[in-house]
Amino acid sequence: MSDGPVVVGLVADPDLPGELAKDLAGTLPAALARADGARDWRASAHVVALVAGHVGDEEPLLQAVCERKVAEGWDVAIGLTDLPRRAGTRAVVADLDPERGVALTSVPALGVLRLPHRAEDVVVRLVLDLLGTSAASPVATAGLAVLGDEESSSRRLVLPALLGRWRLFGGMVRANRPWRLVGALSGALLAAFAASVFGVFTVTLWVLADRLGVARLSVITGLSVAAMVVYLIVQHGLWERPEDARQRRLARLYNVTTAATLVLGVLVFYAALVAVMTVTVAFLVDGAVLGRNLGHSPSWGDYLDISWFIASLATVGGALGSGAEDGDTVRRAAYGARQRARSEQSCPDGGPDDRG
CATH class of the missing domain: 3.40.390.10 (Collagenase (Catalytic Domain))
Structure with missing residues (x-):
């Protein structure tokens, strides 16, 4: 030297x-x-x-x-x-x-x-x-x-x-950068909000939200977030299924990391939708009208419950059917899809990728 x-x-x-x-x-x-x-x-x-x-x-x-x-x-x-x-x-x-x-x-x-x-x-x-x-x-x-x-x-x-x-698991989730999904799902957020507007004026939804309680609303939230995650995985082919037996263990790690990344991103999406819906419901729904239909004087908790319930329904009924997300950014949140994209960029005229 x-x-x-x-x-x-x-x-x-x-x-x-x-x-x-x-x-x-x-x-x-x-x-x-x-x-x-x-x-x-x-x-x-x-x-x-x-x-x-x-x-x-x-x-x-x-x-x-x-x-x-x-x-x-x-x-x-x-x-x-x-x-x-x-x-x-x-x-x-x-x-x-x-x-x-x-x-x-x-x-x-x-x-x-x-x-x-x-x-x-x-x-x-x-x-x-x-x-x-x-x-x-x-x-x-x-x-x-x-x-x-x-x-x-x-x-x-x-x-x-x-x-x-x-x-390793925490580092992989960070490398996937779940916060990037917030921007990628902005189109889906708009679609979900548009779908939820009709629920703001639906008395039946007000009464259901008031009767369900925190426990059942939490279960509905979990189901709606899980549905959104499954939709993103299936829609963009993010689940790894390698044929090579020696790659299956690593593929399981990839899949768990992808699911955790998407859950974090969708939770931020869901929280933003609930916040927007809470402001919307509080602005548009008259307290006297709401009280007559619920049978008691409404509180901020009632407005939050209604927004919470409507946001859960809108996540499933609006965003899942919209396809209004940035597919490239969503795919970059999964290891297998990201590595395949790099292989294609490095060898654009090459044979099939053998990553599994």
Whole structure:
């Protein structure tokens, strides 16, 4: 290695890994200098889809990072991917190949909280390990176990089984970015609101909402949210059904993560619809008229119950039949669909994707 600055290249998938890589390119030299002040450090970030031959297959990803390292003339290269990695029951934080001077970090394994800080600490440790330096690794990575093979210099950093399972799941949901669904479902929200307007003037719905009570209204809410989630999964083909037996376990993780992402997004959609309906009902429905039909003086709770009930019916009867959502954004909230889209972009004239 030359006496010049050590150049660290960051190769990242689009979306969350790409944003982390761009931020790290600015902060990484200072963090590396704190760990090893004897060297001059530089960092560069490149965002490109890292497409694996199989879900969970790290070698094509490491090879892509290595090719970029050679092309750019970097000293070491770190890949950041949003693909989950597992070694048995343990979540894999990173794969290292010191012989080629490359490593691959699985961003979902970093979890949800303090993600930029964790990413920086892991990348600093990877760089130091790849260079074989004796400098101390960041304290935040001390709890990671190292798995290696006596016949190879390659090794893995993994989390404990229980911690890793929950951190990986939370990280995958965050990587799916459920908040993006709010904008994607704005058309469905308008359709649901239009469908609910008729219910505002329906006396039968007022009386039903007053008689149902909180418990049954909550059940209806759960059913309407579940119906919306099922509709989105079926409409956009988000459920993974791999034929390859070794991919089925990972596909289950994908499916659970997709469902959790959609539930969070739909709950925000539902809360917005309830808020809009509460204002609408309070503005349009006269209190005296409402009281005569309910048989008692109305309160704000009565207005909320009516809005709550109408919003549940409108979610099922209006939004589910509208198809008024941004399909591309919805599909990007699912791992399998997002990875297939990247494969098609990387190999537009290629054969079928074998991700399963």
